[in-house]
Amino acid sequence: MPANTALTPVMTAGEINDLLVTVYPQLNEGLRAYEAVSVFPGGCTVRLNADQRHLRPGDTVSGPSLFTLADIGGYVCVLSHAGPDALSVTTNLNINFMRKAPAGPVDGHCRILKLGKSLMVFDIDMTAGGETVAHATGTYSIPPKR
Amino acid sequence: MPANTALTPVMTAGEINDLLVTVYPQLNEGLRAYEAVSVFPGGCTVRLNADQRHLRPGDTVSGPSLFTLADIGGYVCVLSHAGPDALSVTTNLNINFMRKAPAGPVDGHCRILKLGKSLMVFDIDMTAGGETVAHATGTYSIPPKR
Amino acid sequence: MPANTALTPVMTAGEINDLLVTVYPQLNEGLRAYEAVSVFPGGCTVRLNADQRHLRPGDTVSGPSLFTLADIGGYVCVLSHAGPDALSVTTNLNINFMRKAPAGPVDGHCRILKLGKSLMVFDIDMTAGGETVAHATGTYSIPPKR
Amino acid sequence: MPANTALTPVMTAGEINDLLVTVYPQLNEGLRAYEAVSVFPGGCTVRLNADQRHLRPGDTVSGPSLFTLADIGGYVCVLSHAGPDALSVTTNLNINFMRKAPAGPVDGHCRILKLGKSLMVFDIDMTAGGETVAHATGTYSIPPKR
Numbered sequence: 001m002p003a004n005t006a007l008t009p010v011m012t013a014g015e016i017n018d019l020l021v022t023v024y025p026q027l028n029e030g031l032r033a034y035e036a037v038s039v040f041p042g043g044c045t046v047r048l049n050a051d052q053r054h055l056r057p058g059d060t061v062s063g064p065s066l067f068t069l070a071d072i073g074g075y076v077c078v079l080s081h082a083g084p085d086a087l088s089v090t091t092n093l094n095i096n097f098m099r100k101a102p103a104g105p106v107d108g109h110c111r112i113l114k115l116g117k118s119l120m121v122f123d124i125d126m127t128a129g130g131e132t133v134a135h136a137t138g139t140y141s142i143p144p145k146r
Numbered sequence: 147m148p149a150n151t152a153l154t155p156v157m158t159a160g161e162i163n164d165l166l167v168t169v170y171p172q173l174n175e176g177l178r179a180y181e182a183v184s185v186f187p188g189g190c191t192v193r194l195n196a197d198q199r200h201l202r203p204g205d206t207v208s209g210p211s212l213f214t215l216a217d218i219g220g221y222v223c224v225l226s227h228a229g230p231d232a233l234s235v236t237t238n239l240n241i242n243f244m245r246k247a248p249a250g251p252v253d254g255h256c257r258i259l260k261l262g263k264s265l266m267v268f269d270i271d272m273t274a275g276g277e278t279v280a281h282a283t284g285t286y287s288i289p290p291k292r
Numbered sequence: 293m294p295a296n297t298a299l300t301p302v303m304t305a306g307e308i309n310d311l312l313v314t315v316y317p318q319l320n321e322g323l324r325a326y327e328a329v330s331v332f333p334g335g336c337t338v339r340l341n342a343d344q345r346h347l348r349p350g351d352t353v354s355g356p357s358l359f360t361l362a363d364i365g366g367y368v369c370v371l372s373h374a375g376p377d378a379l380s381v382t383t384n385l386n387i388n389f390m391r392k393a394p395a396g397p398v399d400g401h402c403r404i405l406k407l408g409k410s411l412m413v414f415d416i417d418m419t420a421g422g423e424t425v426a427h428a429t430g431t432y433s434i435p436p437k438r
Numbered sequence: 439m440p441a442n443t444a445l446t447p448v449m450t451a452g453e454i455n456d457l458l459v460t461v462y463p464q465l466n467e468g469l470r471a472y473e474a475v476s477v478f479p480g481g482c483t484v485r486l487n488a489d490q491r492h493l494r495p496g497d498t499v500s501g502p503s504l505f506t507l508a509d510i511g512g513y514v515c516v517l518s519h520a521g522p523d524a525l526s527v528t529t530n531l532n533i534n535f536m537r538k539a540p541a542g543p544v545d546g547h548c549r550i551l552k553l554g555k556s557l558m559v560f561d562i563d564m565t566a567g568g569e570t571v572a573h574a575t576g577t578y579s580i581p582p583k584r
């Protein structure tokens with residue numbers, strides 16, 4: 001199914017990357033390992049530039065690194081479509097690991113499945129070298145406007 | 147439900163912590179942030195000693211850090227009950243985040259729900275300050291003996 | 293981990309079974325296949341009395357029947373602890389199938405992991421003949437009081 | 439992401455519907471509530487023709503009915519791409535419910551995310567009236583060839 005193109009982004013990928021540096025400095029620790037690549041109606045693309053720090057035994061990108069990419073994908077979906085309220089939190093995330101990913105870029109293709117008043121549901125296909133390496137579905141809680 | 151006490155551990159928590167340093171040095175980067183605390187028939191307890199590196203906006207332990215604790219919990223279940231084959235991999239992990247956890251210890255109480263020939267299913271209650279902060283269920287694939 | 297005994301039920305198992313007949317007649321179609329067995333602080337026990345209708349190829353209780361037991365377990369948790377608002381809905385359910393269950397009773401042991409203002413998170417161990425046959429974790433949305 | 443079109447189906451939708459009547463008569467009880475609509479490389483479409491039996495309080499298609507559609511979607515993926523071994527079993531299924539679906543057809547659009555030797559991972563978008571009402575991800579275990 002395609003993304004829900006009836007939705008309208010309110011922030012760009014560049015604005016989100018700037019915001020991430022400010023509100024979540026622990027994420028990248030001065031480097032840009034995780035980043036927003038593009039934002040479009042109903043979804044976004046995020047990327048992990050995986051290096052030695054992101055590998056596990058067997059020289060493949062670790063589960064926690066792919067989980068982080070999925071979680072960032074949902075966060076960028078919320079930020080870009082519901083506005084820059086950095087206190088949104090993940091309530092559920094389910095991830096399936098399917099193939100090994102080597103060091104290098106892993107792209108996360110995200111769709112917003114539902115954008116409600118208090119919850120956003122999304123999914124993300126994570127690909128490396130043209131193959132799906134992992135897939136996740138998650139829910140973010142959106143706090144009431146202050 | 148209690149843990150499945152018909153199962154028998156084959157490694158101790160100390161042996162597992164030594165093994166983790168060798169096979170997965172990226173996990174703790176010289177510190178011992180994630181560690182096995184105890185191993186018992188049908189389960190184990192693991193711990194995250196959460197410091198500034200593990201926090202997200204709002205000064206609470208980040209989702210990826212709790213995911214890593216859950217993933218390590220499953221890994222310690224496999225290692226301790228199926229033996230030290232460090233190439234076992236996570237195939238699925240589902241996590242629910244329920245309360246904020248501050249910096250400090252987060253304990254993960256793990257049960258093996260099934261230990262089959264090729265798959266192990268487990269769950270983990272993650273607690274901090276006496277409260278459940280997150281819960282996860284996951285599956286590890288166990289490679290055939292060589 | 294034990295159930296959260298700080299919670300207080302507001303309905304009994306008997307009151308819930310009567311309510312289910314009224315608000316959800318499709319569930320049991322005149323028989324009592326699914327029922328609440330007990331309610332206690334922080335959880336409940338539910339039961340599927342599995343007969344021929346609930347089996348799948350291989351003469352084991354079908355996945356949809358176990359899913360229904362898990363879903364009913366969450367529903368009884370909400371009803372018993374948040375009150376008889378029959379319009380609560382499941383938003384997420386994750387289920388692992390571990391062993392085959394033959395026809396006969398399947399008991400579902402439910403814990404409330406979080407009872408918030410708008411969401412309840414629970415898990416359920418499903419056992420038959422003393423063995424865990426399936427495990428699920430789920431979230432119910434609790435509508436605002438009218 | 440599109441379906442993985444490098445995969446090749448080995449059964450048609452018609453052959454699968456005939457097989458379901460034989461091996462899983464409880465599913466439709468003489469009617470054709472659940473059916474395979476089409477099979478294509480890397481996926482399939484299944485349908486629930488929802489009537490009164492499939493509704494829950496609030497006159498919307500019940501969670502168990504949508505779970506069954508998701509489970510059937512995975513089963514049709516396995517049958518159509520790995521062959522007619524009717525003893526494949528679901529090991530995990532995670533489902534998110536997003537909107538109410540009224541009585542009538544609910545279509546399930548399935549993709550095979552991974553077809554390995556012993557496991558198949560798939561996802562399914564369930565739509566009614568042009569809207570996504572639920573989404574699921576699941577794993578089937580594929581038994582060794584006899």
